[in-house]
Amino acid sequence: xxxxxxxxxxxxxxxxxxxxxxxxxxxxxxxxxxxxxxxxxxxxxxxxxxxxxxxxxxxxxxxxxxxxxxxxxxxxxxxxxxxxxxxxxxxxxxxxxxxxxxxxxxxxxxxxxxx
Amino acid sequence: xxxxxxxxxxxxxxxxxxxxxxxxxxxxxxxxxxxxxxxxxxxxxxxxxxxxxxxxxxxxxxxxxxxxxxxxxxxxxxxxxxxxxxxxxxxxxxxxxxxxxxxxxxxxxxxx
Numbered sequence: 001x002x003x004x005x006x007x008x009x010x011x012x013x014x015x016x017x018x019x020x021x022x023x024x025x026x027x028x029x030x031x032x033x034x035x036x037x038x039x040x041x042x043x044x045x046x047x048x049x050x051x052x053x054x055x056x057x058x059x060x061x062x063x064x065x066x067x068x069x070x071x072x073x074x075x076x077x078x079x080x081x082x083x084x085x086x087x088x089x090x091x092x093x094x095x096x097x098x099x100x101x102x103x104x105x106x107x108x109x110x111x112x113x114x115x
Numbered sequence: 116x117x118x119x120x121x122x123x124x125x126x127x128x129x130x131x132x133x134x135x136x137x138x139x140x141x142x143x144x145x146x147x148x149x150x151x152x153x154x155x156x157x158x159x160x161x162x163x164x165x166x167x168x169x170x171x172x173x174x175x176x177x178x179x180x181x182x183x184x185x186x187x188x189x190x191x192x193x194x195x196x197x198x199x200x201x202x203x204x205x206x207x208x209x210x211x212x213x214x215x216x217x218x219x220x221x222x223x224x225x226x227x
Binding site for chain 1: 156207213215
């Protein structure tokens with residue numbers, strides 16, 4: 001079964017600085033990869049997804065992620081963060097090649113934006 | 116499009132009480148799921164459905180029941196609430212089990 005690891009439970013970063021949130025998944029022949037954002041007291045919202053094709057995926061709010069098959073990683077990046085990016089971010093993975101495979105979520109990374 | 120809706124937003128129960136969390140979607144998605152979110156645990160799948168009349172267990176099904184009589188609705192029943200079921204519950208729908216999930220706003224449940 002697939003698994004996903006978010007290496008940092010919390011990441012503090014100054015406003016307007018760049019940020020990278022790390023995500024690694026267990027190896028599989030085929031993968032779908034996702035990043036979700038959860039603002040305080042809200043549900044999860046899809047930021048971006050990788051299904052196939054270009055390894056650099058652009059999402060909403062200026063975020064992007066790069067699929068690296070050799071390193072089994074899907075790190076999320078933003079070149080300049082804002083206070084409004086304060087949230088928890090979840091990486092998720094699924095294996096579309098396996099019948100009945102379901103999405104597995106990481107434990108989340110809290111992004112703290114420092115003024 | 117309302118997307119995925121959940122009611123109630125908040126609920127307090129006493130140990131042993133039962134209740135139903137409601138979930139509805141208007142995107143005509145075949146797949147629907149229930150998750151619980153606890154601090155430091157991420158999201159854990161409780162039950163899911165691949166279509167009307169078909170449900171299956173997820174990672175943490177004990178103490179919960181589901182049914183799916185229509186494509187739109189997927190209620191979650193707590194049979195006899197326990198303090199360990201204090202959590203935030205999210206319903207989600209999708210085009211497929213491995214596809215992007217679309218989440219509702221959540222129900223915050225406290226069991227005393």
